[in-house]
Amino acid sequence: MTGVTLEQVVKRYGDVQVIHGVDLEIADGEFCVFVGPSGCGKSTLLRMIAGLEETTTGTIRIGARDVTRAEPADRGVAMVFQTYALYPHMTVEENMGFGLKMTGHPKAEIKGKVAEASRILKLDEYLKRKPAALSGGQRQRVAIGRAIVRGPEVFLFDEPLSNLDAELRVEMRVEIARLHKEIGATMIYVTHDQVEAMTLADKIVVLRDGVIEQAGAPLELYRDPDNRFVAGFIGSPSMNFVAGIVRGGAIEVAALHMTVAPPVTLPSDGTDVLLGLRPEHLAVDPAGDTHFVDLTEALGGVSYAYLTSDTGEKIIVEERGDLRSSAGDRVGLTLDPERAMVFDAATERRLR
Missing domain, CATH: 3.40.50.300 (P-loop containing nucleotide triphosphate hydrolases)
Known part of the structure; x- marks a missing residue:
C-alpha cells in the first residue's frame, strides 16, 4: 500500500x-x-x-x-x-x-x-x-x-x-x-x-x-x-458561540450575564470577540434566573438542554446525573473559563 x-x-x-x-x-x-x-x-x-x-x-x-x-x-x-x-x-x-x-x-x-x-x-x-x-x-x-x-x-x-x-x-x-x-x-x-x-x-x-x-x-x-x-x-451538538467585548483584560458576555477571563492573550479593550463553549463545558445552575429552558432532549445517560438567554441568544448545555432541567424552567449557567475558546469577531480566527 x-x-x-x-x-x-x-x-x-x-x-x-x-x-x-x-x-x-x-x-x-x-x-x-x-x-x-x-x-x-x-x-x-x-x-x-x-x-x-x-x-x-x-x-x-x-x-x-x-x-x-x-x-x-x-x-x-x-x-x-x-x-x-x-x-x-x-x-x-x-x-x-x-x-x-x-x-x-x-x-x-x-x-x-x-x-x-x-x-x-x-x-x-x-x-x-x-x-x-x-x-x-x-x-x-x-x-x-x-x-x-x-x-x-x-x-x-x-x-x-x-x-x-x-x-x-x-x-x-x-x-x-x-x-x-x-x-x-x-x-x-x-x-x-x-x-x-x-x-x-x-x-x-x-x-x-x-x-x-x-x-x-x-x-x-x-x-x-x-x-x-x-x-x-466538528462536534455534535455544535459549539455555542456568544458575543463578548474585551474590558479590562476579561470578556464581558451579556448573554451569560458574566465576565469571563479565559487563559489567552486578549486584544485591546473594546474589541468584539466570540466566546466558544462546548455544551459539556457549561453547567445549568438551578438556582439561577438568567435563562429559559425551551426544550430538553433526554437521551438516557445524557440530556441536552436548549436555553434562551434574556438577551435572546440560544445556548445548548449537556446535562448528566439524576437532576436535570425541564422545559419551562428558569435557570442560570456556570462555566470553567479554562475551557472557553475565544475567536476574533471580525476574522473568526482563534485567539490563543
Whole structure:
C-alpha cells in the first residue's frame, strides 16, 4: 500500500475555480476523511484523485508516481460510491469478481481473491445470492468487496453510507473501521457527517469553499480548532458561540450575564470577540434566573438542554446525573473559563 500527496492542486470549470491550491499529505495506511458542508469541494477533490475529474493545475502523487494525468484504471485506486452499482443479474460472487474477469485474470486467482474478500466482509453465506435478495448494508459490503478484490493501493469512498438507515450506518461504520484495521490500506473517505468523520478517521480534512480550513486527528480538531468554522463544524451538538467585548483584560458576555477571563492573550479593550463553549463545558445552575429552558432532549445517560438567554441568544448545555432541567424552567449557567475558546469577531480566527 502507499500514501497520497497533493501539491497546489487546482480545479476550474471554465472561469469558476472550485478547488484553490490544495496541499495535503496522506500517509501510507492512513484513514483520511474529507468533511465539510455541501458544495465545499470534498467529492470533487476525491474524484480528482481517482482521475474522474481532470486536475487543472498542480500535482497528484500516489506513492512515488505522478498520476496527475494518468487514466483512472492506471492509478491503482478503487472507488466505492454512494450507489452500490451492482449488476442485478449476477450473483454476489460474480459481481465481486467481474472486474478481474474483464481484465483476463485466471479463474482460480479470481476465486481465491473473492473468497478472501468474502471472508473479510463476512459474505460467505451470500455468495450465491443476487443483489435483490440482499439488504442495503449487505449490498454496500458487496461493493466494498468488489474494490478489495481489485487489490488497489488506495481505497476511495464517496459518501458510501448515505443511502442507509441510521442503524445500518452505525453497523457499516464499524465494518469499515474493522476493514481498515485488518487490511491496513490507505483509505480516503468523503462525508458530510462529522460523526462519521470523528469515529472513522486517523486524519480529518475540513474543507470550505475549496480550501482546507484545518487538517489533523479528530480529537486535535475538536480540542484545538483554528477558527470558528472548524470549531462549529466538528462536534455534535455544535459549539455555542456568544458575543463578548474585551474590558479590562476579561470578556464581558451579556448573554451569560458574566465576565469571563479565559487563559489567552486578549486584544485591546473594546474589541468584539466570540466566546466558544462546548455544551459539556457549561453547567445549568438551578438556582439561577438568567435563562429559559425551551426544550430538553433526554437521551438516557445524557440530556441536552436548549436555553434562551434574556438577551435572546440560544445556548445548548449537556446535562448528566439524576437532576436535570425541564422545559419551562428558569435557570442560570456556570462555566470553567479554562475551557472557553475565544475567536476574533471580525476574522473568526482563534485567539490563543
